[in-house]
Every structure is written in C-alpha cells, then in structure tokens.
Amino acid sequence: MRNYDAFLLDLDGTVYWGQKEIPEAVDFIKKLKNKGLRYLFVTNNSTRTKEMVADQLSGFGIPCTPDDVLTTSIATASYIKSRKPDAHVLYIGEQGLKQAMETAGFSYDEEHPDFVAFGMDRQITYEKYAKACLAVRSGAVLVSTNPDVALPNERGLVPGNGALTSVISVSTGVRPIFIGKPEPIIIEMALEKLGTTKAHTLMIGDNYDTDIMAGINAGLDTLLVHTGVTSQAALKTKRVQPTYALESLSEWVL
Numbered sequence: 001m002r003n004y005d006a007f008l009l010d011l012d013g014t015v016y017w018g019q020k021e022i023p024e025a026v027d028f029i030k031k032l033k034n035k036g037l038r039y040l041f042v043t044n045n046s047t048r049t050k051e052m053v054a055d056q057l058s059g060f061g062i063p064c065t066p067d068d069v070l071t072t073s074i075a076t077a078s079y080i081k082s083r084k085p086d087a088h089v090l091y092i093g094e095q096g097l098k099q100a101m102e103t104a105g106f107s108y109d110e111e112h113p114d115f116v117a118f119g120m121d122r123q124i125t126y127e128k129y130a131k132a133c134l135a136v137r138s139g140a141v142l143v144s145t146n147p148d149v150a151l152p153n154e155r156g157l158v159p160g161n162g163a164l165t166s167v168i169s170v171s172t173g174v175r176p177i178f179i180g181k182p183e184p185i186i187i188e189m190a191l192e193k194l195g196t197t198k199a200h201t202l203m204i205g206d207n208y209d210t211d212i213m214a215g216i217n218a219g220l221d222t223l224l225v226h227t228g229v230t231s232q233a234a235l236k237t238k239r240v241q242p243t244y245a246l247e248s249l250s251e252w253v254l
C-alpha cells in the first residue's frame with residue numbers, strides 16, 4: 001500500500017448502510033483526521049444537501065463539515081457555472097439540486113433555459129418531463145446529475161436517475177452530459193476542491209461500476225471495499241482491476 005495525501009470516499013456501502021454506520025469506516029476516517037490527511041465524501045445522491053449529509057455523518061461520530069461533502073448536485077452546478085456563469089436553468093430534482101442551483105445564482109427558467117439540469121425526483125410528473133423535453137428541443141443543454149439506472153433500497157432495486165433521465169434522452173434523441181460517477185467530471189472537481197493531484201489521491205468505494213470506474217476514468221489509484229455492492233466473485237469478472245481490494249477499511253494501514 002502506498003501513502004496517499006488525500007482520499008475520496010463514496011458513502012452508501014462504503015461509510016454506512018442506509019441508516020447504520022460501518023464501524024471500520026468510521027475508525028478509518030477518524031484516523032485520517034488525526035493524521036491531518038485530506039478527505040472528501042463524493043456522492044451520486046443528488047437529493048440531499050451537503051448540510052444534510054454532514055449532519056448524518058456527524059451523527060455516526062465521523063468528523064465532517066458540509067465543506068467535506070461533494071454531491072452530484074453541487075458538481076452539476078459547478079459544471080454549468082464553468083460553461084455559463086449567469087445561466088438560465090430549468091432544474092428538476094429534489095432539495096439537494098434546488099439548493100445547489102440557487103446557491104450558484106442561476107435563474108430558474110422554464111421558457112428559454114440555457115440548460116436543463118436533471119436529478120433524482122421522486123415527485124416526477126409527466127408535466128415536468130414535458131417541460132424538460134420542450135426545452136431540450138429548443139436547444140437547452142441536457143445535464144444530468146448521475147447515470148445510475150437502479151438504486152438499492154429496502155424494497156429491492158428501484159429506478160435510479162439514469163433511468164429517469166432516459167425519458168428525456170429517448171424522447172428528444174439528445175444524449176445527456178452526466179456529471180456523477182463513473183464520469184471523471186466529478187472526480188476532477190473533487191481534486192480541485194481538495195487541492196490535490198491524481199498521483200497522490202486514492203478513490204475508495206464499494207461499487208466497481210461507479211466508484212472504481214470513476215477513479216480509473218480520472219486516472220486515480222482505486223480501492224474497492226467489499227462492504228457493499230461489488231462482491232469478490234463479481235470483481236473477478238472485471239477486466240481492469242482496482243489498485244487494491246479489501247474486505248473492509250480496517251485492513252488499510254495508515
């Protein structure tokens with residue numbers, strides 16, 4: 001194991017399972033803090049604000065402030081801002097996306113938006129889709145927070161944001177720009193936020209197809225922990241292997 005200056009951490013399946021913390025991960029993050037190593041939580045969940053995420057992590061005893069959290073909603077706002085600082089945006093999503101768009105200072109515009117920003121919306125309606133499709137057909141750039149096609153919850157696998165976004169892309173024939181993992185965009189923003197380099201940063205997650213692929217796509221070393229989605233058997237079938245694979249974060253020597 002090499003020494004790294006900074007760590008990007010996935011949340012669900014890596015740091016906690018739903019409402020319950022993963023003790024090995026909590027200990028690991030406390031050690032990072034004590035050693036003065038930098039870390040950032042990078043999540044594809046666009047529904048929550050960074051304050052909501054930080055509150056939950058603090059409740060688990062994890063040292064965390066809102067500034068230690070990069071959600072796909074914040075990354076989506078940063079991406080749009082980099083392309084057009086005073087953009088008019090039609091945004092469809094939950095609290096996390098709404099707050100990110102408002103904080104970025106974008107004008108909400110249903111009539112002539114420059115961008116459609118789409119994130120997970122459990123109150124999605126036909127009318128919202130109609131507005132998004134009409135805007136995209138009028139030339140608005142379609143940006144979607146993350147491509148996850150399915151999401152695990154207590155009922156099983158339910159539709160994720162990639163599946164919801166597909167209604168707009170199928171209807172308009174326009175391919176969205178995805179921001180979240182496995183796209184490298186969010187990883188590059190994370191590095192910029194931490195002020196660290198690819199060579200000195202490790203991407204850690206439980207899901208090969210999102211976390212590990214994001215790290216690989218961005219050119220980072222990666223650590224897969226088998227505390228969530230990707231089993232050892234599933235990992236064996238992958239052509240490109242992560243730099244490291246461990247049963248849990250207690251095996252990582254800091």
Ligand SMILES: [Mg+2]
Binds near residue numbers: 228
């Ligand atoms: Mg995960």
